[in-house]
Amino acid sequence: MDLTTPPPDLYGRPGADRFMRRVTAFGDRYTPALGRPLLRRNPRRPPSRPTPPLHLVVTTHRAVATDIVELRLADPGGDPLPAWQPGAHIRLVLPSGRERHYSLCGDPADRAGYRIAVRRLPNGGGGSVEVHDELHVGARLTVRRPRNGFAFCGERAVLLLAGGIGITPLLPMAREARRLGLDWRLVHTGRSADTLPFTEELRALDPSRVELRTDQEHGVPTGAELLAHAPAGAAVYCCGPAPMLAAVRDALAAQPARALHFERFGAAPIQGGHPFTLRLGAQGPLLDVPADRSALDVARELRPDLPYSCHQGFCGTCKVRVLAGTPEHRDRRLTEQDRTAGDLLPCVSRAAEGETLVLDI
Incomplete structure (x- = not known):
């Protein structure tokens, strides 16, 4: 039998059936590649490039x-x-x-x-x-x-809690809550009236849903006092200094709110820290990192130009490469592949106790 001559088509006609012709062409092209990975980049698609700034x-x-x-x-x-x-x-x-x-x-x-x-x-x-x-x-x-690492989910009922400059991500959330017709409240706190930005904009949104509160006039609020504004079952969005966030978190369980989303613009307190030694570069100086300070803070005393953002361990701005030493990763951003490759976020991560951590800085 001549295998090079196509058989009659499905109806007995001498010409090759079009479906079979396509199947044969597919097989001729891809059968030799069965031993190679099938997931290959489409040659017609240009290679991906970083998003330009x-x-x-x-x-x-x-x-x-x-x-x-x-x-x-x-x-x-x-x-x-x-x-x-x-x-x-x-x-x-x-x-x-x-x-x-x-x-x-x-x-x-x-x-x-x-x-x-x-x-x-x-x-x-x-x-x-x-x-x-x-x-x-x-x-x-x-x-x-x-x-966006602080996304607004648009729950049916929301309470927005801002401390000082922490109003910046919450102001657009308030606008969106009003646009969507949600049951929302906003509390903006600060030391004094002159330190609160965008007060007129906030009042213009809906004065019945916005409370401007100052320590000077009302005293420093407790977490329970702030959460008392929450509608039943509300999701709470909080952005402010660490003491404010800690107070809200501690009081949440006893309040009608059901969820807490937060963004911290101050460094989180170090929990369970231990002292270690940090070296900046393979031949750089040795620095002592106390139990209550981060590697980033100590490094920036000599290198104030080091990039960083929020000290929360998930933004990735301060990422550096470990040259030597055993890291103690405490971030929420790096993947296991990143860590295996030697990446570290010194804003929150540390060295194992007694280790010297050498960073490519």
Whole structure:
């Protein structure tokens, strides 16, 4: 039998059946490859490339409260900016090279610009001071596209709790809650009335659902006092300093709220820490890291330009490579593959007790 001559088609005609012709062509092409992996990149699809950053210009720089400035960033050519959702943040690469994350506090429907608010921290890492003093109208900077690690889920009932500058991710959430017709409440706390930004915007949303509370007038609120505003079964979104968050978490079980979403803009307290030694580079200096401090904080005393964001262990900004030593990973971002490859987040992770951790810094 001549195997090179196609058989009659399904109806006895001498020409090859079109279906069989396609099956034969498929087999001729792919049978020789059975011993090779079948999952290969489509040669017609270009290789994936990193998402390029945005190059934006400052169009607004104005004070909105004591030691707090609002910046609006736009595309120099007027092009619309990438979309975002409440809770998202952007990463600014400042002129000095410092990188800082700031929550978007504008309206997601406004694609013409991004709005952020920054509190001046004279004793911080220098980023906020640079934003206040250097990023005036007309300044250009590189911005990483919006990412969201504090997403608003739009539950039927929500309580939004903000401490000071922590109002920035919650303001868009309040707008979205009103737009969706949710049962929502917002409490904004601060030391004094002059330290609370966006008070008029908040009141304009719905004065019956917004409470502005200052320590100066009302005293420092307890977690129970803050949660007392929650509708029954509400989800709580909280952004503020560590003591405020701790108070809310401790009081949650006894309140009608059923879930807590939070974003911390201060460093979390170190639990179960132990001292270890840190070396910056293979031939760099040896530094003692106490039990109550992070490797990142100690390293930044010599290298203040090291990038970081929130000290929570899930943003990944401060990622470095371990050259030697046994890490004690405490982050919530790196995969096992990352850790095996030697990556470490020094904002929360440490060395095993008695070890010297050598970082590629």
